[in-house]
Amino acid sequence: MDQKICLDTDISIEILKNTEIGIDFVDSMGGNEAFISTVSVFELFMREKNLYPVEELLFKTHILDFTELSARKASEIFKDLKSSGKMIDMRDLFIAAIAITNNCTLATLNKKHFENIKELKLLRF
Numbered sequence: 001m002d003q004k005i006c007l008d009t010d011i012s013i014e015i016l017k018n019t020e021i022g023i024d025f026v027d028s029m030g031g032n033e034a035f036i037s038t039v040s041v042f043e044l045f046m047r048e049k050n051l052y053p054v055e056e057l058l059f060k061t062h063i064l065d066f067t068e069l070s071a072r073k074a075s076e077i078f079k080d081l082k083s084s085g086k087m088i089d090m091r092d093l094f095i096a097a098i099a100i101t102n103n104c105t106l107a108t109l110n111k112k113h114f115e116n117i118k119e120l121k122l123l124r125f
Helices: 009-016 020-028 038-044 052-060 068-084 090-101
Strands: 004-007 033-037 062-064 105-107
Touching: 004 009, 004 090, 009 020, 009 038, 009 052, 033 038, 033 052, 033 090, 038 052, 038 062, 038 090, 068 090, 090 105
Parallel strands: 004 033, 004 105, 033 062
Antiparallel strands: none
């Protein structure tokens, strides 16, 4: 069964740099659809140079917006993580909320950042 895969910024960078990790990940995608959050788009465009590869990656992926629904989900996640003392960076929190509200599995190299978010599905690779 094909799944929707949301690329975290770190895996997107590996793809852009054409590293072994990036190549292996792309090869493992099979028939799965690739998505990327507007938060990761922001992070990728913070680069000073080599923006053309970013544009190429975005052309090949579906872009997921930070909507009112994902904002509400992010606030739920924030409260849960805060009460358990396991806060993460706000941008990671937004990426997780976007993935959850769009029924995506998140592909990330920073599983520790996301492992305490109950509803989030993480890609094992």
